[in-house]
Amino acid sequence: MARKLRIFTGLILFAFIAGHLINMALGVISLQWVENSRPYFMFIWANPVGGNILLISIVLHMVLGMHALYLRNTLKMSAYDLVQFLSAVLIMPLLIPHAWGVVGSMTLLNFQLTFPYMIQFFWIETPLEGLRQVLLVVVIWVHACIGMFTWLRLRSWWPTVGPYIYPLAVAIPVLALLGFAEGGNRAVELMRSGIAPIVPGPADPSIQLDRETFFQNFAFLDTVKWYLLYGYGAIVAGVMFARFLRLRKNRGILKIHFRNSWGNERSLVTKAGPTLLEIAIANDIPHANLCRGRGRCGTCRVRVDTADQTLPPPSELEQATLTRLECPPDMRLACQLKPEQGSIDVEQLIEPDIEDLNQTDIVEVAVVQ
Amino acid sequence: MIRFSKLARPISNLRYFVLIVALAVTTLSTFAPAGAQTTDVAEPAVIAAPSSNDIHEFQRLLGDERIQNWLKEAAEATGQPTDETVPVASVPDYLKQLVKKIRLRRLKLREAWQQAGSTPDTIKTIWTSNLSETATLQAITYLVIFLFVGAGFEWLYAQYTGNRLLKLELQKLETLRQRVRVGGARAFYIFGSVFVFAIGSVGTFLLFDWHTLVENIVLEILVGILVVRAAVTISRFFLSPRIENLRLVPLSNVEAKSLHLRAIILVSVGAISLGVFNVFNTLTAMAKFNVPDTANLSIGTIGAIVCVIVAILCIWSYAKIASNDQPMKRGNPNRFWATYLSVLVIATFVLGLIEFTNLMGSVAILGLLFPATIMMRNWVDYLYDEAEVQIVPIDQSSVIEANVEGEEGDEAIAESQSELETAETSEPVDPTEDAEVAEHQRGRYDTYRPIVSRLVRFALVIFAVVGLVLIWGNSVFAMAGIQTTGNKIFKITIDVTIALLIADLAWVWVKTAIDNRLADYRPPEDGHAPGPEARMATLLPLLRTIVLVTLLTMVGLTVLSSFGVNIGPLLAGAGVLGVAIGFGAQALVRDVVAGIFFLIDDAFRIGEYIEVENLRGTVEAMSIRSLRVRHHRGAVHTIPFGELKALTNYSRDWVIMKLEFRVPFDTDMQLVKRLVKKIGVELKENPDFKDSIIETLKSQGVRRMEEFNMVIGVKFMTKPGEQWVIRREAYHKVRDAFEANGIGFAERNVKVEVLSDKPLDEETKKAVMGAAQSAIESRLPPAPAPDEP
Known part of the structure; x- marks a missing residue:
């Protein structure tokens, strides 16, 4: 059951990430393409049903992962498992600022987030976040691919199909990252040429946040982010400690x-x-x-x-x-x-x-x- | 084989410290030239921003005549070599200069030490003045992207080749050759993946345009990563920490793993500190304000200190692992080596610190040469042992075969031999061929072991010399025109060393080849004639001495000539003498050379029966010049080898003996055939003959008809020299068998028809018989061949 659930949630998450990265990969052509094609990639997830499925998948997948970590008997493992494990642990701290930031700023700050704005945000306003974002892409994609291929390689048709899919597994994130970098370059050029930075429009034009609420919400957003991060850290530490207790006994x-x-x-x-x-x-x-x-x-x-x-x-x-x-x-x-x-x-x-x-x-x- | 492995085993594993230290020292040495450059790099920074006041003052000064004169003198002075390379007149002067230099360096070091604390701030200031925080973060982001692209490519490569690699690793390997081959293929795959990584990362790096500083740094990091990975791959090829099958050095799993780990740590630490140092150099070169020139020095020194500490930690921790839980007490060879290498590392570091770059390089090279030589010798021995361990099955069989062959030879020699009947052509069996091939294989490894060992040592020394020349090159060859004593001595030393090494190499080769050949030679037992190798045994030591004398002469002449002695007259004198002796000894030389060739052809051996032109006899002795053959009647012929043209050997491989019996025409041929066959079986079963008979007695039927009888032939084939005894026995048996079966031998009878009716009286009968007798006697069979013993 847990196995099936893990694969199922993993597939959902993979679908989302792959779509998101393919969307970003269009940035190799131009940022406008990325922005224009966004609705096609995001419409599944941008409604309450899809969004909730995504959220539940993330939480379930994480909980299952924690459970697996708890059951892990030794931390000496094969290279693949080690990468899988480390990337799994790293995903959340890297993901929380981005996911919560996007969701929070759309709901609390009433920002309409577009790719050009996000690129500008990542490359010029907070380059540290940009770096985190790149690391997130790397880590999450590595984790997702290992999971997917470990599952897929048991299919009888995989040996014939696999060799054609492997290049895709490299091409998608590489193109996405290059698109991201290209967009950043463009943004820096624009900034240098003195064009005014993009200001995000309101997500819902009917709502007008006054200054005070905006800053309150902003502070709240930041606090929640840190709570989430600390909470995640506490969970990992707790699981590791529980695992330590489980394995404490000398087994001879x-x-x-x-x-x-x-x-x-x-x-x-x-x-x-x-x-x-x-x-x-x-x-x-x-x-x-x-x-x-x-x-x-x-x-x-x-x-x-x-x-x-x-x-x-x-x-x-x-x-x-x-x-x-x-x-x-x-x-x-x-x-x-x-x-x-x-x-x-x-x-x-x-x-x-x-x-x-x-x-x-x-x-x-x-x-x- | 055993002799070598005994030497190699107990001390072999600790030699591999040298790997560690070689890495450490290489890193350290790279700091020194870089350190020497620091001032050059820093200088433009100092003069980068003159104030307008300075420029004004400078212009004023340039106008001044005194200053112009002074500048001229200074320019002339700089045309000359600086104080470092000027040959000094006396030792005290030199020492004074040295002390001055060290003092200056000490001052600089002290300054660097005081500034070391502020160096991070300096770096930060220069950095931020060149690159904003945003730009830095962006650069890091890019770097992550490049690395990811490289890693992605590599992963893709692994997907397609990974299984092949795994199959290679799982292969069951039996011989060293296979191990090297598979290890090489594996290294090739791994290098492939490093290469793909490089293509991916550097390729994407080239897609973008860069700020110079960022370009330098990113490139530095990428190159650093590639260098470390290449080093790790090489280490994996030799140490193979995970797969014992593929390991090329005699280390246990634990040792190989820990050594591999230490190699990685050292290379990484070295690469990182070198990278930081280089980046800092670039930074100071680009600084827009005054940077104290000792800042570079402090960075370099800190990097070097880190390397030294890590190297020493690696050495001692590995020594502990290598000594296998034995305490690191006095007498533990690991302790000695760890101490030796630590001292070497520290000495290198200290010399580099006081900027004795040349001396530092020399100490490093010479210090490493000694353990490296021992390590390589042990390694070559190990590889040879490994190579031979796998050859064992072939080896043993070849030994056995060789023994069998030797015994055959001895027996053949022991029996005296005589003339043979003319042999009918038949398929000759040659059992020696296979044995020879096997024997050759056995010798293949052991003959070359000392040579390879020397060759490796030779290569190491050559490397060291080349290294030394490169290090000292600037100072030594720059003043090739000025012949100082030290310079001369250095050159002579190099000449003499190389001459000695080459001579040594040649000598070892000759000596090993000859000694191995002689080792195979078994001196004859008492009562046995010496074997065919006996002459070799006399010739080869002579040859060895000749080679030794020649080599010594050549080395002596080379040494003399490198000392500047004119060896032309010596050579001419020797040449004239040589020609004179050559003319006088022409015939002698011809005999000796011809003898060598007959020996190589294996035309005859001692104890064999041969025929030379019309001389026959058993070979009794051979000297360098001539051959002594004893006729079976006792006469001794002495034949110089030079006189031998064609030679017939009657004692090789097999002989065929044919016998004839005369029987009456009414003999039952079937019965004869049966009887002969039976005798053949009996002979074959006789323990005395059964080893000598190759084909036993068999009947050939009627060979010809004569007037009064028919001639039946029988024949048999034996080993040379055995045919006489068997012939005797065959005659006996045939006679007995014929007698028992009523077959009489034909006797010569003459029928005399008397054409008269009346009975003959006694007298007439006698007369008739007498007439018949003369008729019989006129047809007697030919007398036996005169040479038959």
Whole structure:
């Protein structure tokens, strides 16, 4: 359930971000294009229904992420996971000023925000915000792409389609950033040539804010922003602390022997607690994990040869995958199996350089013989 | 092989400190030339803004005649080399200059130290005077964009090549060659990704126009990142911290990882401090107001100090890891090396600090040369060991085969040999060929190990010399016209060193080749004749001495000539002597050379039966000049090698022996065939002969018909020298078998037809028999060949 929800909310957020960035990418041509095409990209989100869906998605996705962080057994992870994790943590602090600033200034300050104004705002009025914005684009896109591709690479059609989509994944943010930079250049030129800066018009012409309310609202906007930031910081710290409490217990020493048909046997002694896959990654043992430890693909499955303990039974998620793959009972998913202290011998079944799920059947046959 | 690895193993891992220090010292050295430039860069800044008063005063002064004269003199003076390069007359003078220089430097350093606190402010002031805060932030924004574009490109590259890279990393590697190949391919992919990153980031950078300062800084950062990444890739190629399979140095996982980490840290720290220093230089050059010229010095010094501290921390922490939990006490080699390298780093730093740039470079190069030589030697040994570990299966089999071959040779030599019957052509078997190939392979690695070792050392020394020349080049070669003693000694030292190194290289090559050849030679056991290599064993040491003398002479002559001695007459004298000796010893030389070629052809060995023109006999001995052959009747022929034209060797590989029996016409040929076959089997089963027989006795049927009988032929094939005994046995057996089966040998009988009816009396009978006897005797079979023993 949590898995599906995470993917679902992630897809919604991805759709929004992709649209927003493609919109910005038009800035490579001209800022006018960006502004004129904005309604086409934004109409889904600019109404109360779309806006609320977006908001709920953000909150849900974040909560699910926090939950995943709480459940994380080790912070030693593969490069992809590390990037995914760090970008996830960084998104909120980078996003809050922008998202809240845009929403708040439209509702509280009655600003009609246009791209030319925003560009001027980011490049000339508050360049620090401009930098934050660029970082936000980088971080959010990296996070989104890792999530998307980790999900997509399990589809059977992905190996044929993927290579054509990868360039898009680079082109969209790069063009958006170049558009942003180009717009900034234009804005700086305009400023130098002495043209008066753009002043945002009223979002709702029927409302006229007097000076005092405007500044009150402005102060309120700023305070809320900081509250949000501090609140987020508190949540992360709280989750990390809860995780620390969860993992505080010393779980003893675990001896693992990895055996496989491609002749790369390894034995190691480590602290119990993390999953087999996490242990393998932390110890530079190549191990197939197409879905990056989400328990979906089953490429990380191992055969447990001997174990001096009764292994914890497979979770619902793991069992579903194992059933789907028709695995015998001595097979387990390395990304889900958390052996306790003691010793365990496992056989890696799938070669670590597996590229897509279509290959598994072939390898499986070879292994079963 | 074992000999080398014993040397290499216990101390091998600590040598790799040198990597760390080499990096550190390189960074440090880059500060020095930059530091020397500081004044040049700062000067235009000082004179940048003269006030109008100054200009007025300057014009007035220019008009003054005294000033004009003084300027002229000053101009002439500057035409001469400055005090740094002027050769000094005496040692005290030189020392005085030195002390003065150090004192000046100390003053500057003190000033720099006092200003170090205000340096950040200075930087900030210069910065803000050049770039507003907005512009700075915009520059950073751009930088983030460039890096992202580069990273995006790289990610894209990784999507297409990542799996190939992973496959490379997972490959099961057996030989060193594979390891190097796969490691190289991996490095190629990684460099590809760095390259793509560079294209992405620098490419977008070029899309925009820049303020000079921003351009400098952004470029500095991009270049810094690329340099660090290139260094990391190189380190990964050699250390391969994650994949033990691909590692090219003898380090454990932990050691490789920590060394890799330290290499990254050092390169990054070096790149950052160098980048800051360069940026600051650009800044001061662009400053619109007076910047104290010691500000650069303080920045540079701080950067260098940071590098030194980081380097020393890296060295000691790595030493701790490398000593594997052993205490860093006296006697721990790691402690020695860590101390040595720390001292080297500090010495380099201090010399750089007091601006002895040349000396600093020399100390760094010479100080690194020593451990680097040891490191490279160990590394070459390690690589050779690795290369040979994988060759072992081939190696052993080749040894076995070689042994078998040797025994064969010994046996062949042990048995005396004699004449052979003319051999029928058949497919000769050559078991030596394979063994030779294998033997060659075995030698391939070990022969070249010391040579490669020397070659690497040679290369290192050459590098060091080139480095020294580059460092001292300005001062040494600028005054090539002025021949000072020091200059001369320096040049002579370089000449002599290079001559010695080359001679050493040549000598080691010859010596290894000869020694290896001799090591294969087994001296003959008592009672056995010496093997074919015996002559090699006498010739090769002689050759070795000749090469040694030649090399020594050449080196001596080179040294003499570099000292300025005219070696022309010496050479001419030697030449005349050489020609005279050459004419006198012409025949001798011809014999010796011909002997060498016969030896190479392997035309004969000691103990073999040969025929030269009409002389036959067993080869008994060989000298440098001649060959001694003993005829089987005892006569000894001495034949100079120069006289040998064609030579027939009867003792090679196999011989065929043919026997004939005369039987009556009524003999049952099937029975004969069966009997011969049976005898053949018996002979083959006889333990005395079974190793010597190649093809056992077999019947060839009727060979020809004669007047009173037919001749049946049998033949067999044996190893040379064994045929006589087997022939004897075959005769015995055939005779016995024929007798047992009622086959009589044909006897010569003459039928005498008497054309008369009356019975002959005794006398007449005798007369008839006598007549028949003479008829038989006139057809006796030919006497045996005279040379058959």
